[in-house]
Amino acid sequence: MEKYDLIVIGAGSGLTVASKASSMGMKTALVEKGPMGGTCLNRGCIPSKALLHAADIMATIHDAGRFGIHVKELSINFEEVMNWMKSVIQGDAEEIEEAIKKDENMSLYKLEGKFVEDRVMKVGKEEITADKIVIAAGIREFVPPIKGLERTSYLTSTTLLNNKKQPRSLAIIGGGYVGCEYAHFFARLGTEVTVIQRNKLLVPNEDMDISLAFTDYFGTIANVLTNSEAMEVEKTGDQKIVHIYDAKKKEEKTMAFDEILVAAGRVPNTDILAVENTGVKTDRKGFVIVDDYLKTSHKDVWAFGDIIGRYMFKHVANYEAEYLVYNALMGKNLKVDYSAVPHAIFTYPQIAGVGMTEREARAKNVKIKIGRYDYKKVGKAAAIGEEFGFGKSIIDADTNKILGFHMIGRDAAEIVHEAIVAMNSEGANADTVLRSIHIHPTLAEVVPGIVGNIQDT
Secondary structure, three states, X not given: OEEEEEEEEOOOOHXXXXXXXXXXXXXXXXEOOOOOOHHHHHOOHHHHHHHHHXXXXXXXXXXXXXXXXXXXXXXXXXXXXXXXXXXXXXXXHHHXXXXXXXXXXXXXXXXXXXXXXXXXXXXXXXXXXEEEEEEOXXXXXXXXXXXXXXXXXXXXXXXXXXXXXXXXXXXXXXXOHHHHHHHHHHHHOOOEEEEEOOOOOOOOOOOHHHHHHHHHHHOOOOEEEOOEEEEEXXXXXXXXXXEEEEOOOOEEEEEEEOEEEEOOOEEEOHHHHOHHHHOOOEOOOOOEOOOXXXXXXXXXXXXXXXXXXXXXXXXXHHHHHHHHHHHHHOOOOOOOOOOOOEEEEOOOOEEEEEEOOHHHHHHOOOOEEEEEEEHHHOHHHHHOOOOOOEEEEEEEOOOOOEEEEEEEEOOHHHHOHHHHHHHHOOOXXXXXXXXXXXXXXXXXXXXXXXXXXXXXX
């Protein structure tokens, strides 16, 4: 059995920990059966955003007539779009792997690992152990137990990246951020998209006002079926028939599609790892339970990233990795600060948010005041014809601190960073934003309106 100082499971943000351990002279094992870079680089953030950029371009083209620009003979080569996406990530994983192989302190195991006893992993036919272990093995797509689905075949956010043929019609099961981003992609490129969502709203984890506005707007881009569930799938010729139950109307209908995309959530890879064999506890959904310092129930095992189920975003995993380096490798005891975690959904229009929603603040009985402002009230938005969109702030009524900031509209994922910095700056509050001079004309001028235009609460 090979003995290491540290085993890191997962070569996404786990690379940060493994590289640091190696630079400190620690004998390190990196276990990752897939390509280096993890989900984000190979099948998540980067390839999806390359595709979504094409969708954004199409949205701009479709809107061009408003400005006197008329596009003729527009055509889409779907295979070329997919090839563009692949060119963006091509070679990156291989370059990372080559660098790892040259690292004298690191051993790469490109196999699936499984715990067989306390701090012992079986990787292929070999067993390895270490004084310390870091689990950053991520998540995978959840496939709901819909009758007939496995026999019919379907796409996921991973498998669709290898598609070369654009479906004429597409059913998307799930109305979260993955489902809505790909609904934006396919619909803007001309596919007839139907989103089947069990909840009454799309992206229901957003602030309620954002979810309501987005659900309403997205209905102009795709066929949105809320309060609905796919009950059964069957194949007839080249078509896939989906039996859909509408819980609100209490009726069932059938619809035919060329293809089905399952975007119904994620499950952690803890079952594959058999983490219980090394004394690591999980919650009822299978996510690793960690404390405020990212330590698991085992004193020598830490975990971070999607597999702990807190905030499943790449930027959060990178953030946690920095804390993990201090706590697991340097013996520090730094508590991870999740008070201002940002996120974005790259649909058109974009959604972005940071901190508490109004619902969360009221559930904690925080005395708050609400700010709200529309895009169309700023000069730049009027100049570019951006009539849709608004932002909302949740502000502590006693301290004037910004507790939450949420937007829907053009470039929301960029503009929200002003609020992120303000929320993470000591002494900064709503007045800090209001005192700051904003360049005119820019869409960022909506920000002081969002925190300064207080509504009756």
